[in-house]
Structures are given as C-alpha cells and as structure tokens.
Amino acid sequence: MDILSIKDDRIKLIEPHDLNCAVLNDYVGFTRQDDMLHPDALSWMSCAIHCRPSAAIIYADEDQISDSNARMNPDFKPDWSPDFFRSAGYIGPFAVLRKHVILEAHLWDAIDRGLMGSQLIFHAVEEVLDAKCIVHVPQVLYHVRCLPQLQRLGAIQRATSALQAHLDRVFPGALAQHHGEDFSGQPWFRVRYPMPASMPLVSVIIPTRNAKSLVEQCIQSLVEKTTYKNYEIILVDNGSDDPESLQYFESLNGLPNITVVRDDGEFNYSKLNNDAVVKARGYYIVLMNNDIEIIHDDWLDEMISLGSRPGTGVVGAKLLYPDGRVQHAGVIAGLGGVAGHIHRYLESDQAGYQGRAVLTHNLLVVTAACLLVRRSIYESVRGLNDVDLKVAFNDVDFCLRVHQAGYMNVWTPFAKLIHHESATRGLDDHPVKKARFLRECDFMHKTYDDLLKNDPFYNKNCTLNDESFHRSMPTRFSSVAFIDQLSA
Known part of the structure; x- marks a missing residue:
C-alpha cells in the first residue's frame, strides 16, 4: 500500500482513528479489500449525487467474482426496504455515504471497533429521516468475493451483534435471530418485534x-x-x-x-x-x-x-x-x-x-x-x-x-x-x-x-413477464429515466 501511495497521490494509508481529519470530501465510499469496483462505479455514484443533492446513502447492485475473476450470480436489489435490510443486510459492502451522516452516526468509531459493510449502514440509516435520501442505482457496480468458510462464523456473530444493537436503539424489545445465510455467506435474520402492551382487539x-x-x-x-x-x-x-x-x-x-x-x-x-x-x-x-x-x-x-x-x-x-x-x-x-x-x-x-x-x-x-x-x-x-x-x-x-x-x-x-x-x-x-x-x-x-x-421493490433488471426474478432481456432500465426520476 505504501508503494501505491507513492505512485498515486490519491491513495493514502491512514489508521481508522485518523479518518475524521483525513477525509475532506463531502461523500465517502466504503468497500472491502478483497472485492472489486466496476470501472463505471464512481461515475454512477457521482451522477446520483449530482441528480439527488440530498442523497445521504447511495448503493448499487452487485455480483460475485471468482478467484479467476469470472463474474456470476448478479444480485438485483430493491430500492430502500428497511425490513429487508434488517433481514439480509442487502445493501452490501459497497456504499457511498454523505460525510455529515458519517459524523453524526459516529462511523469512524464503529470502524475502529471492526465493523464494516452493512454493519456500518445500521448506524447511518438511523440518521436519515427521509427515505428519498437513500438512493439505489440499479446497475451492477461491485463484484464480491465469497467469504472463506472459516470467516463466515465470525461474520455472522458480528452481523448479529450489529443488528441487535440497531434494534436496541430504534425498536427496544425487538430480538434478532439468525435465520440462515445465502450461498456467499451473507447471514439472514428474523426480527421478532414486541407485541403491543394493551393487546388491542x-x-x-x-x-x-x-x-x-x-x-x-x-x-x-x-x-x-x-x-x-x-x-x-x-x-x-x-x-x-x-x-x-x-x-x-x-x-x-x-x-x-x-x-x-x-x-x-x-x-x-x-x-x-x-x-x-x-x-x-x-x-x-x-x-x-x-x-x-x-x-x-x-x-x-x-x-x-x-x-x-x-x-x-x-x-x-x-x-x-x-x-x-x-x-x-x-x-x-x-x-x-x-x-x-x-x-x-x-x-x-x-x-x-x-x-x-x-x-x-x-x-x-x-x-x-x-x-x-x-x-x-x-x-x-x-x-x-x-x-x-x-x-x-x-x-x-x-x-x-x-x-x-x-x-x-x-x-x-x-x-x-x-x-x-x-x-x-x-x-x-x-x-x-x-x-x-x-x-x-x-x-x-x-x-x-x-x-x-416502476415498483420500487422490484429491480428494473428483472422481467415483468414471469414470477421468478428472471433477467429482463432487453433490460427495462433506462439511464435517462433514472436520472429524471432522481432529479424529480
């Protein structure tokens, strides 16, 4: 990393506790070290920010990448779905956040504690009061490598703790329960919410x-x-x-x-x-x-x-x-x-x-x-x-x-x-x-x-002709329509 920072002054090596003073820009993107960004990823993020200046959290679709860099299993996500996020952390490891949200959510401290990806977003979404400020770009802009089997147990434990802490802050009495995981090792959860005290009719x-x-x-x-x-x-x-x-x-x-x-x-x-x-x-x-x-x-x-x-x-x-x-x-x-x-x-x-x-x-x-x-x-x-x-x-x-x-x-x-x-x-x-x-x-x-x-909970890359989330050929996604929608 030191060699890279010497070759390109845009690359800086800093410790988590130095992030607060080191990051000067209005938006910050988070990725994992083993994954890959699509060449157009930052262009799309910039476009979303330009068209929706109030954007506080921006995320995109993703797929998986093998050790030989073959891409597979595209993950076409819905627009902001808070219940699905608590169930599956579906936003994933790549997201771009407005700096003021990072500061208000104390994300630098969370990073220092070892949290990453969707675990960080739990803190961020609590600071975003308007759902329009959470923007989904329905394009595959991030390529995820599967977690090795030995790393999955630790990831499940960290994700469970992060979700439960989030629930303790926003839904006191709710309980996070591990409910399996997908083929890449992403954990799934059931959230049990408390019943009303009055037991209404x-x-x-x-x-x-x-x-x-x-x-x-x-x-x-x-x-x-x-x-x-x-x-x-x-x-x-x-x-x-x-x-x-x-x-x-x-x-x-x-x-x-x-x-x-x-x-x-x-x-x-x-x-x-x-x-x-x-x-x-x-x-x-x-x-x-x-x-x-x-x-x-x-x-x-x-x-x-x-x-x-x-x-x-x-x-x-x-x-x-x-x-x-x-x-x-x-x-x-x-x-x-x-x-x-x-x-x-x-x-x-x-x-x-x-x-x-x-x-x-x-x-x-x-x-x-x-x-x-x-x-x-x-x-x-x-x-x-x-x-x-x-x-x-x-x-x-x-x-x-x-x-x-x-x-x-x-x-x-x-x-x-x-x-x-x-x-x-x-x-x-x-x-x-x-x-x-x-x-x-x-x-x-x-x-x-x-x-x-434009059902927001159904990705435009999926067809409207069957019930199985098959890919739409040709895609229903239009960059012009997307930009118009963000700018509205």
Missing part, C-alpha cells in the same frame, strides 16, 4: 356465499389454533341460499365473539368488506378469504407485532397451496400486466431469489386473502374501492394507496397459512365477467401507470 372479516365446509374449516382452525385471543370474527353472508350453510351460519351467531352479517346485494368484494369494517370494533382489521386455513398458532401475533410499528401500513402473510407449495409470497406491481405473485409454486422452505421467500421484506402490495392493517389507516385511505374495483385488484389498489399515504407495507413468511385459492368464486370466463375484468385492468393502468412500471 382485532376484527377478522370473512365474506362468503354458501361454502359451509370451507367457512367451517376457516373459522374452526382460527378458533382452535390462534394464540392471540382478543379478536372478533365478522362473517359476511353474501346471499347464501344453501340450507346447510344457512344452518351453520345461524349456529355461529350465538357465539360470543362471532357476528354474522347478511348482505343480499350483488357480489362486490370491496363493499362487503367496507360495510363490515363499519360494524367492526377492532383496532386492527384482518381481511380474510373464506378459504384460508390456519396452521400455526402465532400467525396473528406475528402480523400484529409488525403492524403495530410506527410507519407500517399493510401486513401480508405467506400463503401455501394445500400441497405445501407457495401461493403468495408477495405481489409485484406491473408483473404480468397489473400485478402478479412472486415465488409462486416454490416449496414452502425454498429461499427464493435473495432469500425473499423466507425473509421479512417490504413490498408495494400483498394479497387481501389475508392481510392486517390498523383500522385508522383503512379509514384514512377510504377502504377498498367499491365503485371501480368490485372484484379484481381492489387489494392492489388499496395497498398502493396506503403506500402513497406514506406507509411501508410489509410481507412476513412467519405468518404462514393455507389458501384453498378461489375455491368458491370461480373463474372470470363469462363474457360479463370478462368485460368487468378488462374495465378494472383499464382503471388500474390509468390510475397507477407509473407504479405499475
């Missing part, structure tokens, strides 16, 4: 028409397998005419925490739920399909613990087909047209792309087959759209409006349920249903054209 709303066997399975599993007990069930009977179903619904009406509401109007999923929310007493609202089956007793605890955090909007669950494969692990806006499920048909324990099928992370959209939201948020965005979206995409529209209101929606794999998908409604194959579906598609494109093209 939850209203579970279940619309149905007939379907006695499904409803009975849903309610019986909910009652028998839910640890959290302060809930009420509102069953919305939308014009049932099956005698066996009617008899069963009548028997439910006599139970202390179950109310059956009759609605003989046309099938309008949005209105059925909106009307039920008016009658609900809960602080939290759970929208649930009649074909959901509870399989783990702490599903509601997990969703409440996430939903009770300040700034959290809608909380979605992991839904499985009856054969155990994934039905819902989150929704991407624009995927397949209006919206599509990611990681569908994976085995339940498969990690998926970047581990996102087994890690808590932020999304624009989750399905209303089972979601939780604070009642105050539901009411503030005026609930589901029962005029333009009576059947399809009402949950997509709802989640997008919650996002636009400034909340972070989140999906968790630790609330796991079975979904006997659309077992009662049937397919939209009738001409009238098809026409309605096309109108609803048209409404979504007219209302959310930008979000359907």
Whole structure:
C-alpha cells in the first residue's frame, strides 16, 4: 500500500482513528479489500449525487467474482426496504455515504471497533429521516468475493451483534435471530418485534356465499389454533341460499365473539368488506378469504407485532397451496400486466431469489386473502374501492394507496397459512365477467401507470413477464429515466 501511495497521490494509508481529519470530501465510499469496483462505479455514484443533492446513502447492485475473476450470480436489489435490510443486510459492502451522516452516526468509531459493510449502514440509516435520501442505482457496480468458510462464523456473530444493537436503539424489545445465510455467506435474520402492551382487539372479516365446509374449516382452525385471543370474527353472508350453510351460519351467531352479517346485494368484494369494517370494533382489521386455513398458532401475533410499528401500513402473510407449495409470497406491481405473485409454486422452505421467500421484506402490495392493517389507516385511505374495483385488484389498489399515504407495507413468511385459492368464486370466463375484468385492468393502468412500471421493490433488471426474478432481456432500465426520476 505504501508503494501505491507513492505512485498515486490519491491513495493514502491512514489508521481508522485518523479518518475524521483525513477525509475532506463531502461523500465517502466504503468497500472491502478483497472485492472489486466496476470501472463505471464512481461515475454512477457521482451522477446520483449530482441528480439527488440530498442523497445521504447511495448503493448499487452487485455480483460475485471468482478467484479467476469470472463474474456470476448478479444480485438485483430493491430500492430502500428497511425490513429487508434488517433481514439480509442487502445493501452490501459497497456504499457511498454523505460525510455529515458519517459524523453524526459516529462511523469512524464503529470502524475502529471492526465493523464494516452493512454493519456500518445500521448506524447511518438511523440518521436519515427521509427515505428519498437513500438512493439505489440499479446497475451492477461491485463484484464480491465469497467469504472463506472459516470467516463466515465470525461474520455472522458480528452481523448479529450489529443488528441487535440497531434494534436496541430504534425498536427496544425487538430480538434478532439468525435465520440462515445465502450461498456467499451473507447471514439472514428474523426480527421478532414486541407485541403491543394493551393487546388491542382485532376484527377478522370473512365474506362468503354458501361454502359451509370451507367457512367451517376457516373459522374452526382460527378458533382452535390462534394464540392471540382478543379478536372478533365478522362473517359476511353474501346471499347464501344453501340450507346447510344457512344452518351453520345461524349456529355461529350465538357465539360470543362471532357476528354474522347478511348482505343480499350483488357480489362486490370491496363493499362487503367496507360495510363490515363499519360494524367492526377492532383496532386492527384482518381481511380474510373464506378459504384460508390456519396452521400455526402465532400467525396473528406475528402480523400484529409488525403492524403495530410506527410507519407500517399493510401486513401480508405467506400463503401455501394445500400441497405445501407457495401461493403468495408477495405481489409485484406491473408483473404480468397489473400485478402478479412472486415465488409462486416454490416449496414452502425454498429461499427464493435473495432469500425473499423466507425473509421479512417490504413490498408495494400483498394479497387481501389475508392481510392486517390498523383500522385508522383503512379509514384514512377510504377502504377498498367499491365503485371501480368490485372484484379484481381492489387489494392492489388499496395497498398502493396506503403506500402513497406514506406507509411501508410489509410481507412476513412467519405468518404462514393455507389458501384453498378461489375455491368458491370461480373463474372470470363469462363474457360479463370478462368485460368487468378488462374495465378494472383499464382503471388500474390509468390510475397507477407509473407504479405499475416502476415498483420500487422490484429491480428494473428483472422481467415483468414471469414470477421468478428472471433477467429482463432487453433490460427495462433506462439511464435517462433514472436520472429524471432522481432529479424529480
């Protein structure tokens, strides 16, 4: 290093405790000694700073590099996702930080203590109050070498300590638990957040028409397998005419925490739920399909613990087909047209792309087959759209409006349920249903054209044509559009 500093006066060899006085520029980039920067890396960082002068943390996509310098396994990251960062430290070892953030976060002291990469960013993000100040450049600008096996245990221990210290500062009572690691040795975590002290009432709303066997399975599993007990069930009977179903619904009406509401109007999923929310007493609202089956007793605890955090909007669950494969692990806006499920048909324990099928992370959209939201948020965005979206995409529209209101929606794999998908409604194959579906598609494109093209939690290097994070060929990324977006 001394030889390099002699050959190039831009290279300086200093000790960590001298960093504060040695760094004179407004921005500082962090890398690891064994990795490589792309030749265009600093140009892209400079461009991001120029277009977004308020940028405080800038990061980019990366890939891996072998001992023979062969590049592989591109890692196409989402835009800023705080829950995914706590789950996987996904920003990685390369980031550029504004100097005032470094000083306020006391990062020089952290470096002196041996912290690096994402461990440092935990301190930095606590000083950044505006998410727009965290900028993601969706270009592969950094090449990571895999950690040798002997170094991984130490890395896991350091990452766990850094995450727990971060949680102690921002979410007192939250607990970091190691949850595996990716093929490069990057550790993954589950964060258990504390439950509200008051244990507020939850209203579970279940619309149905007939379907006695499904409803009975849903309610019986909910009652028998839910640890959290302060809930009420509102069953919305939308014009049932099956005698066996009617008899069963009548028997439910006599139970202390179950109310059956009759609605003989046309099938309008949005209105059925909106009307039920008016009658609900809960602080939290759970929208649930009649074909959901509870399989783990702490599903509601997990969703409440996430939903009770300040700034959290809608909380979605992991839904499985009856054969155990994934039905819902989150929704991407624009995927397949209006919206599509990611990681569908994976085995339940498969990690998926970047581990996102087994890690808590932020999304624009989750399905209303089972979601939780604070009642105050539901009411503030005026609930589901029962005029333009009576059947399809009402949950997509709802989640997008919650996002636009400034909340972070989140999906968790630790609330796991079975979904006997659309077992009662049937397919939209009738001409009238098809026409309605096309109108609803048209409404979504007219209302959310930008979000359907630019889901921040789905990298523009990934295709919108399938659910498996395959690379888009050609890429959807446009440097001109990216610069315009940063400058806006």
